Amino acid sequence: MTGPLDYVETQRVVLFSEGDPLRLRGGGRLDHVEVAYETYGELSPERDNVVFVCHALTGHAHAAGLHLGAKKRGWWDNIIGPGKPLDTDRFFVVAPNILGGCSGTTGPLSLNPATGEPYYLDFPMLHMSDLVAVHRKLMRHLGVERVYAGVGGSLGGMQILQWAIDAPDEIEKAVLVAASSRLSTENIAFSSVARTAIMSDPEFHGGRYVEHDTVPRLGQKVARMMAHITYVSDQSLDTKFGHRRDTVGDEMRMEPDFAVEHYLQHQGDVFLDRFDALSYLYLTRLLDYFDPFADPWTAERLAAARTQFQVTSFDSDWRFDTRQSLRMVEQLEACGAKVDFAEIASPFGHDSFLLQPPGYHERVAAFLKD
Amino acid sequence: MTGPLDYVETQRVVLFSEGDPLRLRGGGRLDHVEVAYETYGELSPERDNVVFVCHALTGHAHAAGLHLGAKKRGWWDNIIGPGKPLDTDRFFVVAPNILGGCSGTTGPLSLNPATGEPYYLDFPMLHMSDLVAVHRKLMRHLGVERVYAGVGGSLGGMQILQWAIDAPDEIEKAVLVAASSRLSTENIAFSSVARTAIMSDPEFHGGRYVEHDTVPRLGQKVARMMAHITYVSDQSLDTKFGHRRDTVGDEMRMEPDFAVEHYLQHQGDVFLDRFDALSYLYLTRLLDYFDPFADPWTAERLAAARTQFQVTSFDSDWRFDTRQSLRMVEQLEACGAKVDFAEIASPFGHDSFLLQPPGYHERVAAFLKD
Numbered sequence: 001m002t003g004p005l006d007y008v009e010t011q012r013v014v015l016f017s018e019g020d021p022l023r024l025r026g027g028g029r030l031d032h033v034e035v036a037y038e039t040y041g042e043l044s045p046e047r048d049n050v051v052f053v054c055h056a057l058t059g060h061a062h063a064a065g066l067h068l069g070a071k072k073r074g075w076w077d078n079i080i081g082p083g084k085p086l087d088t089d090r091f092f093v094v095a096p097n098i099l100g101g102c103s104g105t106t107g108p109l110s111l112n113p114a115t116g117e118p119y120y121l122d123f124p125m126l127h128m129s130d131l132v133a134v135h136r137k138l139m140r141h142l143g144v145e146r147v148y149a150g151v152g153g154s155l156g157g158m159q160i161l162q163w164a165i166d167a168p169d170e171i172e173k174a175v176l177v178a179a180s181s182r183l184s185t186e187n188i189a190f191s192s193v194a195r196t197a198i199m200s201d202p203e204f205h206g207g208r209y210v211e212h213d214t215v216p217r218l219g220q221k222v223a224r225m226m227a228h229i230t231y232v233s234d235q236s237l238d239t240k241f242g243h244r245r246d247t248v249g250d251e252m253r254m255e256p257d258f259a260v261e262h263y264l265q266h267q268g269d270v271f272l273d274r275f276d277a278l279s280y281l282y283l284t285r286l287l288d289y290f291d292p293f294a295d296p297w298t299a300e301r302l303a304a305a306r307t308q309f310q311v312t313s314f315d316s317d318w319r320f321d322t323r324q325s326l327r328m329v330e331q332l333e334a335c336g337a338k339v340d341f342a343e344i345a346s347p348f349g350h351d352s353f354l355l356q357p358p359g360y361h362e363r364v365a366a367f368l369k370d
Numbered sequence: 371m372t373g374p375l376d377y378v379e380t381q382r383v384v385l386f387s388e389g390d391p392l393r394l395r396g397g398g399r400l401d402h403v404e405v406a407y408e409t410y411g412e413l414s415p416e417r418d419n420v421v422f423v424c425h426a427l428t429g430h431a432h433a434a435g436l437h438l439g440a441k442k443r444g445w446w447d448n449i450i451g452p453g454k455p456l457d458t459d460r461f462f463v464v465a466p467n468i469l470g471g472c473s474g475t476t477g478p479l480s481l482n483p484a485t486g487e488p489y490y491l492d493f494p495m496l497h498m499s500d501l502v503a504v505h506r507k508l509m510r511h512l513g514v515e516r517v518y519a520g521v522g523g524s525l526g527g528m529q530i531l532q533w534a535i536d537a538p539d540e541i542e543k544a545v546l547v548a549a550s551s552r553l554s555t556e557n558i559a560f561s562s563v564a565r566t567a568i569m570s571d572p573e574f575h576g577g578r579y580v581e582h583d584t585v586p587r588l589g590q591k592v593a594r595m596m597a598h599i600t601y602v603s604d605q606s607l608d609t610k611f612g613h614r615r616d617t618v619g620d621e622m623r624m625e626p627d628f629a630v631e632h633y634l635q636h637q638g639d640v641f642l643d644r645f646d647a648l649s650y651l652y653l654t655r656l657l658d659y660f661d662p663f664a665d666p667w668t669a670e671r672l673a674a675a676r677t678q679f680q681v682t683s684f685d686s687d688w689r690f691d692t693r694q695s696l697r698m699v700e701q702l703e704a705c706g707a708k709v710d711f712a713e714i715a716s717p718f719g720h721d722s723f724l725l726q727p728p729g730y731h732e733r734v735a736a737f738l739k740d
């Protein structure tokens with residue numbers, strides 16, 4: 001066993017350029033696509049030990065380990081590392097920031113080569129397949145033709161599912177956690193409220209807020225506070241905060257008083273520093289339209305695939321609930337795919353995929369060991 | 371049987387004035403309290419047939435019948451009227467707008483007699499008992515000492531519960547529908563996001579938006595859109611809207627496209643015309659702090675009461691779910707109260723209390739007939 005993942009660095013690479021643009025599923029193209037990514041472990045001489053990790057809505061490439069001088073470890077450090085389920089003694093783990101994001105990979109605030117200005121709302125609408133096309137190009141850049149396992153939670157899992165559909169020979173094992181093959185109407189509704197909050201904010205300036213040296217602070221904060229509630233469970237909020245408040249007895253105040261209010265304010269505030277409102281718009285919109293089994297090619301492609309799927313849901317996850325996972329399982333099995341499904345008991349809601357409820361990591365480890 | 375309730379009128383009465391102010395539970399007082407209310411049916415000579423209806427968060431006094439020239443019937447017209455469960459051939463139904471509201475009863479936009487200006491955020495924080503004190507004064511104004519039945523859904527039910535605690539001899543039967551004796555932490559969280567949206571809106575102007583001839587449009591709209599999602603169920607959104615959208619195939623757009631988005635936009639927009647942001651702040655905050663069984667007097671008072679309770683929840687209501695009703699039932703029974711509880715099957719979420727899922731109206735009618 002090697003030591004822990006201290007220290008790691010984010011790397012950057014230009015994967016598409018004017019002579020070799022990224023042609024988008026929706027018809028447009030991007031003439032310059034740069035990708036931020038990290039890797040952990042060593043690529044085997046046979047180049048057959050790649051585990052590709054896709055992050056969720058507001059994630060980034062720093063999935064594991066420590067950046068030099070930093071104190072906070074990567075967002076999925078509990079599952080990636082020596083001896084962990086995504087075992088860096090065995091696997092070469094690749095974790096990029098996704099297309100449309102705001103942490104090093106090309107997104108709406110990147111410069112449009114045609115104008116020399118940020119894209120803003122001229123950035124093209126993205127399809128899940130566009131994110132996958134960038135992942136696949138990154139693999140070829142690393143000299144890899146086939147991925148041993150693709151692993152992702154939430155939007156991350158949906159990227160892996162789309163990859164298995166778009167290139168059925170490239171992923172041997174697909175680990176889809178707290179994911180969905182089509183959002184619920186309620187999911188779309190919540191994201192629509194979030195976008196309304198952002199786009200109606202007077203500081204949004206039609207998406208050109210950077211030019212005005214501002215951000216749509218109110219809208220972005222409210223969007224995140226609301227979304228955060230949907231990522232946790234009723235029970236976990238009760239357990240963590242209950243009705244604890246600053247005032248006592250019959251005292252009341254309009255300003256935040258309950259512990260859960262202070263917590264949400266904090267979550268909303270830190271989100272302003274770490275994420276961009278336009279990326280939030282583009283990536284939530286991408287999710288709304290994600291519906292791969294509506295595509296007539298999907299069944300045919302999956303029938304040709306040898307990919308083994310592992311689908312995991314969490315019983316307290318009401319944002320991407322077990323019914324959504326079960327529908328995905330049925331759709332995959334109807335295409336002849338092999339699927340290992342389980343619902344894990346966990347009190348933490350959708351965020352369970354980032355945590356370690358009993359049985360979850362063990363399950364992923366077993367699937368990757370086979 | 372008399373004819374249908376065509377036509378009804380809203381009445382107004384000043385219930386508290388400088389010489390006889392409303393002394394608030396929190397210690398302050400209101401020197402002028404006016405109440406808007408409607409009545410349906412006739413008060414019996416014995417004055418023993420009163421059914422008192424309390425509305426929910428954004429309701430008003432126009433609970434049933436038609437206003438002259440109007441097309442839309444009162445918000446609970448399906449349950450109030452001749453031959454209906456709240457049978458106006460038998461009962462004298464009283465329906466006021468609540469204290470802190472914005473439809474005729476004194477609230478934050480009412481004039482403060484001390485300054486001659488609207489209260490705005492100088493309006494006192496309200497306790498559920500303050501709303502009840504106004505209801506009780508209205509009853510005395512109508513010459514009634516005892517209410518045969520108090521009926522309310524959601525916040526309406528909580529007013530009835532508080533009334534049964536504050537004046538245990540005044541309510542013979544209490545009908546509590548989709549209510550709670552204490553909000554969940556998640557409920558407080560959602561309301562906190564709504565308040566943040568309103569109070570951070572640049573058009574809020576510290577609550578004095580009327581002076582600026584504006585309203586916190588963005589915040590109030592977003593608050594309502596979000597809250598609306600919590601009033602319905604995942605299933606009802608799927609059934610009603612599914613993934614219907616304006617675009618087709620691979621087309622996408624950032625602006626509202628899905629049917630559920632247009633619906634939420636509409637709900638948000640009409641809310642701006644029919645409700646006031648400050649009332650929304652005060653009444654949601656009142657709910658956050660509602661916790662009558664934390665009061666040491668509650669058990670003693672309920673033990674002295676003869677009130678019969680009927681508690682009803684709906685299986686798809688996740689805003690005030692069955693667990694909350696069951697806890698209330700346990701608390702009431704622990705105080706020696708008689709409680710008839712049932713969970714009704716209904717796909718419509720919290721809004722079920724306004725609709726007619728099978729068994730619901732029948733149940734209320736049977737309880738009031740006994």
